[in-house]
Amino acid sequence: MRTSHLLSKTRLAGLLLALAVLWLGAEVSHSAEEKQVSVYAPQTSYRLAVVERERREYVGLVALLEPLGTVSASTAGTEWTVRWNGVEARFTEGKSKGKIRGKKVDLSAPLVVENGRPLVPLHSLAMLLSRFLDTRVDVHEAARRVFIGNTGTRFTTELKQGNPPALVLSFSAPVSPAISTEGGRLKMVFARDPVVSAAENFSFQDKTISTLTYDESRGTAELTVSGSAPLLASFSNGGRTITVSVAPTQPAHAQTPPPVPSGGPPASQSPGKAVAPSGQGSEAPAELPRSRYLVVVDASHGGNERGAELGKGIAEKDVTLAFARRIRTELQNRGITTVMVRDGDTALALQQRAEMANAAHAALFLTIHAGTMGSGVRVYSSMLPPSAAASVAFLPWETAQARYVDSSHAMADGITLQLGRRRVPAESLEAPVRPLNNIAAAAVAIEVNVPASDPRAFHSPNFQLNVAGAVADAVLAARTRQEASR
Amino acid sequence: MIPRHAQITIALLLVGACILGFYVLNEKHKAEEQQRLVADTRPVTPPVAGTPQRVVLVIAYDGEGVLRRREATVVLPEDRALRAREVLRALLNEYVKKPSPHPLAEGSDIKDVYLFQGNLAVIDTTAAFADAHRSGIYVESLTIASMVDTLAANVPGITRVKILVEGKERETLAGHADLMSFYDVATVRELVKEMQ
Numbered sequence: 001m002r003t004s005h006l007l008s009k010t011r012l013a014g015l016l017l018a019l020a021v022l023w024l025g026a027e028v029s030h031s032a033e034e035k036q037v038s039v040y041a042p043q044t045s046y047r048l049a050v051v052e053r054e055r056r057e058y059v060g061l062v063a064l065l066e067p068l069g070t071v072s073a074s075t076a077g078t079e080w081t082v083r084w085n086g087v088e089a090r091f092t093e094g095k096s097k098g099k100i101r102g103k104k105v106d107l108s109a110p111l112v113v114e115n116g117r118p119l120v121p122l123h124s125l126a127m128l129l130s131r132f133l134d135t136r137v138d139v140h141e142a143a144r145r146v147f148i149g150n151t152g153t154r155f156t157t158e159l160k161q162g163n164p165p166a167l168v169l170s171f172s173a174p175v176s177p178a179i180s181t182e183g184g185r186l187k188m189v190f191a192r193d194p195v196v197s198a199a200e201n202f203s204f205q206d207k208t209i210s211t212l213t214y215d216e217s218r219g220t221a222e223l224t225v226s227g228s229a230p231l232l233a234s235f236s237n238g239g240r241t242i243t244v245s246v247a248p249t250q251p252a253h254a255q256t257p258p259p260v261p262s263g264g265p266p267a268s269q270s271p272g273k274a275v276a277p278s279g280q281g282s283e284a285p286a287e288l289p290r291s292r293y294l295v296v297v298d299a300s301h302g303g304n305e306r307g308a309e310l311g312k313g314i315a316e317k318d319v320t321l322a323f324a325r326r327i328r329t330e331l332q333n334r335g336i337t338t339v340m341v342r343d344g345d346t347a348l349a350l351q352q353r354a355e356m357a358n359a360a361h362a363a364l365f366l367t368i369h370a371g372t373m374g375s376g377v378r379v380y381s382s383m384l385p386p387s388a389a390a391s392v393a394f395l396p397w398e399t400a401q402a403r404y405v406d407s408s409h410a411m412a413d414g415i416t417l418q419l420g421r422r423r424v425p426a427e428s429l430e431a432p433v434r435p436l437n438n439i440a441a442a443a444v445a446i447e448v449n450v451p452a453s454d455p456r457a458f459h460s461p462n463f464q465l466n467v468a469g470a471v472a473d474a475v476l477a478a479r480t481r482q483e484a485s486r
Numbered sequence: 487m488i489p490r491h492a493q494i495t496i497a498l499l500l501v502g503a504c505i506l507g508f509y510v511l512n513e514k515h516k517a518e519e520q521q522r523l524v525a526d527t528r529p530v531t532p533p534v535a536g537t538p539q540r541v542v543l544v545i546a547y548d549g550e551g552v553l554r555r556r557e558a559t560v561v562l563p564e565d566r567a568l569r570a571r572e573v574l575r576a577l578l579n580e581y582v583k584k585p586s587p588h589p590l591a592e593g594s595d596i597k598d599v600y601l602f603q604g605n606l607a608v609i610d611t612t613a614a615f616a617d618a619h620r621s622g623i624y625v626e627s628l629t630i631a632s633m634v635d636t637l638a639a640n641v642p643g644i645t646r647v648k649i650l651v652e653g654k655e656r657e658t659l660a661g662h663a664d665l666m667s668f669y670d671v672a673t674v675r676e677l678v679k680e681m682q
Contacts, residue, residue: 307661308621316621350657369662371622373551380623383673398666429680430673431627434657434664447623 037122038219040194041068041148047191047219050122050144056109058119061091065132068148073118080111080118084132091118100131143216145194152196157212159204164246167209167225171195174239177223181359186231186244188223195221208246232360239346247360293479295331295338296357298367299324303347310372311455317345319370319458323448326464327366330472336479354438358400363482364411364475365443367433372452376425377467379415380445381408382436400440407442411478415444418470418477424463442478446471536563536572543577544635544678546588546628553632553681555639566641570599570607573640574633578615581629588628591618597652599637605645606668607637616651619660626663631681634674645671 035050037059046067048059061082065071069085078093089105091098096107108123120128125146126139138147153175158168175195177188202212209227216222225231225244232247299321301307307316324340331338339360341353357365387402401408412428419426433445448467450457457463488496539562544553560576562569574596581590593614600608619626634647647669650656656665 301661305661369623371624373548373622373624378624383667383670383677385670385673427680429627430677431623432630432664432667432669433623433627433662434666437664437667445623449624 035144036219037125037144037146038191039064039067039146039148040151042151044068045151045192045194051114051119053112053114053119054109057122058109058112059122059125061118061120061128063117064120064125064129068133075113075116078113080113082118087132089132091120093118100128103131105131140216143221144219145216145221147194147196151194153194154196157202159206159209161206164229165206165208166243166245167204167212169212169223169242169244171240171242175242176239177242179233179359181231181247184227184229184231186225186227186233188225188233188242190221190223191219193221195223197221209244293336293363293482294360295336295364295366295475296341296360296362297324297328297331297338298341298353298357298365299343300367300369302342302345305347307369308371310370310450310458311452314455314458316370319448320368321345322459323370323446323464323467324368326468327368327471330465330468331475334472334476336472336475350435351438354435357443358438358440362439362441364478365436365439365441366471366475367436367443367445369433369445369447370458371447371449372455374425374449375451375457376427376449377416377419378447378449379412379419379426379428380431380433380436380447381405381412381428382443383430383432384437395440397438399437401437401443404440404442407478408436408444411442411474412444414474414478415446415471418474419467422466422470424466424470536561536568538562541573541576542636542639543573543580544632544639545577545580546632548588548625548628551624551628551681553628553635553678567599567601570601570609570637570641570644571596573636574599574609577633577636588625588632589620590615590629594618601644604643606648607641607644607646608648608650609633609637610650610653613652616656616659616665621660621662623662626659626661627677628681629659630663630669631674631678634669634671635678638671638675647671647674 035052035057036047037050038047039045044067048063050057050059052058062071062073065082065084071082071084073080073082075081080091080093082089082091087101089098089100091107091111093113094110096110098105098107098111105127107121107128109121112119122144123141126137129137129146129148133148135149137149138152139145140147153171153173155169155171158170160166160168171193173193175190175193177190177193180187180189196216197214200214202214204210204212207228209225209231211226213224213226214221215224227246230247231244234243234245235241299317301315301317301320303317305317307320310316310319321342321344325343328338328340339356339362341356342348353367354365382401382405384399384402384405386405387399395403409428409430416426416428431445436443436445446467448458448463450463538559540557541560541562543556543558545556546553558576558580560572562572578590578594578596580586581588582592582594591614593612595612595615597610597612599610602608619629630649633649637647638644648667649659649665649669651665659665
């Protein structure tokens with residue numbers, strides 16, 4: 001009896017200790033998390049650090065106004081004068097009363113000065129901004145989101161019935177979310193876009209795509225689509241439309257998809273004009289069992305990022321897009337599922353391109369470039385040494401390619417061989433081309449070159465067709481080898 | 487009514503005045519440019535205490551798209567890190583001067599080279615080196631290979647190289663060549679062989 005009493009006391013103490021540790025851990029992680037508030041204005045959107053002083057949340061007044069116009073701050077003792085686009089405000093350190101445009105204002109807490117910067121309470125942002133800007137300001141305080149003027153981006157949903165169905169999200173302005181997928185869930189995080197919604201849950205009478213939920217917190221908005229199958233997002237209409245559809249299926253005997261590299265940001269898909277796998281329905285005329293073999297074709301550069309100037313006003317970004325489209329057509333003609341990273345004049349970061357290939361579990365990543373050093377084609381693969389490491393769940397971002405580098409070299413050699421057969425001068429090289437090292441699949445960069453004196457040769461249909469045909473032949477041969485070896 | 491000969495004289499005088507004006511303007515620009523060059527105090531070759539030594543520079547030639555080894559005499563200090571910096575400065579000097587086999591923008595320079603554990607070299611370059619570099623896989627690869635192999639050829643023991651711009655990491659040199667990675671000297675040597 002006594003022993004059991006002692007035991008229960010020990011258990012209770014242990015339980016209390018565990019709870020204390022958990023509470024402490026939660027507190028530490030909570031305080032370690034950097035709090036930010038997102039401000040969306042018609043001309044810009046930005047994020048500000050939120051600091052906690054005496055259990056109240058504060059933001060820097062100058063940092064708040066700076067992206068919206070010309071701001072200056074001066075101090076005389078504890079008196080602060082802040083001028084924004086000719087509007088004058090006066091505050092006193094340690095006091096909550098002040099004046100903006102000569103009219104009295106009450107802050108929800110006293111003005112704090114830290115490192116020579118005046119800090120104002122987060123709770124007073126709506127009042128302060130509306131007085132300074134003389135416009136309507138909405139603050140979603142719990143989510144730490146501030147909307148100046150009529151900046152909210154709204155969206156409509158439409159479930160297109162079919163086999164498989166597709167969910168079309170139409171936004172009132174272009175959006176650029178980070179997208180991640182996990183099983184039948186696809187999450188879109190809008191950090192810079194002022195996406196708002198009156199409803200939080202959307203249900204669809206469909207088993208494949210069943211719900212869409214909206215949530216906003218910590219300065220971002222999130223849309224999560226849930227379904228019964230892996231989902232894929234594609235962008236169109238200049239970033240105003242996102243179509244969520246079922247990802248290409250993978251038969252049971254197909255190769256295990258490569259792990260997504262870690263160490264960088266979470267895997268996400270391109271927010272640009274990426275397109276969904278086209279040619280999903282095309283069947284390859286082969287006797288061998290068909291497995292999932294997805295090729296991601298990346299037309300390098302785009303948007304403001306023109307790439308190399310190739311002469312006579314020709315930008316690398318336009319040449320790469322033309323060749324990428326031609327390669328996609330040739331691949332589809334051979335029954336190979338192909339995704340274009342961009343199919344329009346869209347600017348995408350190199351990291352986003354790699355993320356898209358990794359999130360799609362591509363079998364091959366082809367990035368297309370153009371130059372005027374020599375003539376013909378150079379096919380580049382990574383310079384990383386091969387890694388024989390066993391299959392792991394996570395790969396380092398900067399060396400994700402190491403496990404696939406042998407396949408990449410083989411692919412580069414295969415493309416060079418096929419180009420040679422079509423009498424296109426070609427060589428394969430190992431070179432430091434970004435983002436090859438971040439791709440968790442076979443990856444090569446294809447650089448098409450014409451002499452600087454004749455940049456219009458890039459537009460030659462014969463040249464484009466020869467290059468695209470050779471690339472597609474090499475990819476088809478690689479896929480056939482892969483299936484035969486299985 | 488102005489007599490015809492007077493009209494011709496006035497026209498000739500006007501033409502003469504215009505020509506003289508252009509000439510004076512041109513001379514003024516020349517003088518300003520000379521003054522600017524004199525006032526430009528940026529060190530082209532920094533003062534280094536050391537002895538003149540023969541070094542090997544791996545130079546890129548854009549015309550042929552190749553790398554070639556060339557010997558040069560450079561004043562080198564004893565310290566390995568300073569030696570590495572001077573060798574690379576001598577290489578970039580070849581690219582900055584006109585005419586250049588592989589043109590780099592004015593102001594392209596090496597700020598410093600740091601050596602870690604004897605085998606890792608971190609090269610800190612100026613902003614102009616990357617900001618104004620020509621864009622293209624091959625042209626950027628020529629620059630990287632030329633720098634890494636020149637460094638390895640003259641400072642024995644270096645096996646890995648990292649390139650920074652103004653003390654910070656940059657994703658690419660000019661949109662193509664990866665600056666986030668550490669370059670393995672042996673692998674770069676293979677690339678150099680392909681480019682010779």
